[in-house]
Amino acid sequence: MRVWEMILRNFRNQVICLKKRYNDIYYKALIFLTLNNGDIPMFSASDLKKGLKVQVDGEPWAITEFEFCKPGKGTSLYRCKLKNMITGSTIDRTYRPTDKLDKPDLEEKEMYYSYAEGDFYVFSDAETFEEMHVSAKMLGRDKYFLIENSLCKMLLFNGVPIEITLPTFIEKVIADTEPGARGDTATNVLKTAKIDNGYEIQVPLFINTGDLVRIDTRTGLYAERVSKA
């Protein structure tokens, strides 16, 4: 138990004996003590809501589902579905009004993608130019969509990158595909094409080798043709 909690409990026990007309002062003092607990940032259960990010067992989790429950004559319960921001695994947790949760040390930075170095990809801070190495494993499919000097968002937990968000659309030249059928502008019939780094993508029949296309990095799918070869 932290020191301020002990002080608070002690204080509460003493004050609770006082007469009703002191209630007001007591609550103001309680709020003052609570608000001035600046040293360890924490959430109380009543702060929880969908989208909030919390730290549980030393890892960062996002609340993906949230429900306030209160069974008849019972205590309030805060039911959460949590998604691990590193591994993507999910767990169900139920919290009570007295529960406290740590705030995760999360920071979002703007980073430029610089270059590849072996199995790592190097990003540099848009403000300080400090370099960060990100593994191919963490990038997953996104490693095919890196464009030199494109501005990305990097999420760091305790100073370590855990997530990269690329620009939503990037442009790539088609390196190889079967010749397109002349005059066929249908967009619902697709064929396989490769971009420069070998990533395979489904494109409409009218796309030819050398065309510049736009790709949605969220889905990894073809979005539209930018220009012809």
Place this chain on the structure above:
Amino acid sequence: MQNASPKPDCVYQLEQIKARLLLRAGLISSIRQYFDASGFTEVETPVRIKAPAPEEFIEAPQSGEMFLRASPELQMKLMLAAGFEKIYQIGACFREGEFGRKHRPEFTMLEWYHSGANYNDLLDFTAGMLRHLAMFAAGSSSFSYQGQVIDFAAEPEIITVREAFLRFAGVTPEAAMDADQFDELMVTKIEPRLGQGHPTFLKDYPASRSALARLKRDDHTVAERWELYLSGVEIANAYSELIDPAEQEARFKEAASARMRGGCRPYPPPVEFLQAINAGMPESSGCALGIDRLIMIFTDADDIAQVKMPLA
């Protein structure tokens, strides 16, 4: 009207839920019909009260020197003491810190008391009201909520808290309370299984979880209390009322000290109520029913926001 100012959000939201609010009005007048036809008198008790009933997990908001009622229970029982026999009330109640899909800090309660009746009489009366409302809302006794049919003509399911814990959570209620997991198991394992296909009455709660209910005559470990569930949603709470003054005072003291331990704001003692129960209160039963949730069920809404005007 080319440069009309944009409407405020609440007007836009009201337009979205207008059809449900009209149905709500119809349902509420249908509820009044059912009570009036059964010989009940509609009453009004103060919304701003001197002393809320001390309950461990219910916070009545302070309003100046007084409180906004978390329920009209104590005031309606004073009316019983004055000789009113069958009374009901529909009105706003307030509970601090309760906000969610099924909760609002201000909500509408239907509460009624019946002198001489016990909690089983109330159960039959309530099942009858549900059939009456289903006929009004759907023109038939079965009704579909969120894709699931609830048959109000079928015999309601009646299950004790003990059976429910054993069947759905695999433990006794005592074991759940010893492990301080009663509420968690209720919410995660039991409630979702209740009221599926037909109304469920969950009855005979552990004595310690029913501050104002009388104990069962042949089993003092449980209280004569039931809760109504429809599609996993808790709709109403009823009990045979406690009328033993010594027992009532002891339970209030216990609840007040539990509130103190939990750091809750102390309430002044409900003096008039305790005096009335000392002077003699008739045998009676009462029920509190969340109107907003009932309307959610009968208008097929999954959030209270769809059946209630937004804050403005």
